[in-house]
Amino acid sequence: MTAKIGILTISDRASAGIYEDKSGPAISAFMAEVLTSPWEAVARVIADEQDLIEKTLIELADEEGCCLVCTTGGTGPARRDVTPEATEAVCTKMMPGFGELMRQESLKYVPTAILSRQTAGIRGGALIVNLPGKPASIRQCLVAVFPAIPYCIDLIEGPRLETDPAVCKAFRPG
Ligand SMILES: Nc1ncnc2c1ncn2[C@@H]1O[C@H](COP(=O)(O)OP(=O)(O)OP(=O)(O)O)[C@@H](O)[C@H]1O
Ligand SMILES: Nc1nc2c(c(=O)[nH]1)N[C@H]1C(S)=C(S)[C@@H](COP(=O)(O)O)O[C@H]1N2
Numbered sequence: 001m002t003a004k005i006g007i008l009t010i011s012d013r014a015s016a017g018i019y020e021d022k023s024g025p026a027i028s029a030f031m032a033e034v035l036t037s038p039w040e041a042v043a044r045v046i047a048d049e050q051d052l053i054e055k056t057l058i059e060l061a062d063e064e065g066c067c068l069v070c071t072t073g074g075t076g077p078a079r080r081d082v083t084p085e086a087t088e089a090v091c092t093k094m095m096p097g098f099g100e101l102m103r104q105e106s107l108k109y110v111p112t113a114i115l116s117r118q119t120a121g122i123r124g125g126a127l128i129v130n131l132p133g134k135p136a137s138i139r140q141c142l143v144a145v146f147p148a149i150p151y152c153i154d155l156i157e158g159p160r161l162e163t164d165p166a167v168c169k170a171f172r173p174g
Helices: 023-034 050-063 083-090 096-106 111-115 135-155
Strands: 003-010 039-046 068-072 120-123 126-131
Touching: 003 023, 003 050, 023 039, 023 068, 023 135, 039 050, 050 068, 050 083, 050 120, 050 126, 068 135, 083 120, 083 126, 096 111, 096 120, 096 126, 096 135, 126 135
Parallel strands: 003 039, 003 068, 068 126
Antiparallel strands: 120 126
């Protein structure tokens, strides 16, 4: 079964074409590197508008049937940063360990890692994971949390994700 992976770039400027989106493609490149089981990307680029973020997350999870949705951008303290609020609004369960681990890992690279309010949660058969907007942060964060993602997706009855252990070894207890 081909796993659908949602890649949601949330950036006023990338969505307006002021700069090229580099963070969505960085998520796609990481998935291509880590996943050895079949997958396909469902990518969107939108502005930092809470209603639009919620609507797009619902569409990726419920209509497209993505088992994993990675967002990038809008996790900071600025007035228009509302990705965590939108994520929480559409999820039935929050998974705070993802944000905790990603912030801890990001602190190895930038002291401003604590400014990201990135989180994760479950909506139906989808795990939604927030990543910061900076293109370089994508790999730094995903490498840290990816070992737990395939088992999390098993638990929500999604497709079995297999990884390249040279990039990231998936851990399945038992
Ligand atoms: N999707 C992206 N593609 C390329 N670069 C990005 C992207 N998102 C952010 N960046 C870079 O990271 C910097 C900080 O990102 P941040 O998310 O704080 O942007 P922002 O000030 O909220 O503006 P915007 O919502 O317009 O991206 C940006 O100035 C930009 O250089
Ligand atoms: N790994 C990593 N995490 C990071 C950063 C980064 O460059 N690398 N930038 C930080 C900064 S400066 C901010 S403001 C917050 C929020 O970024 P966002 O609003 O683009 O999501 O993420 C933080 N987390």
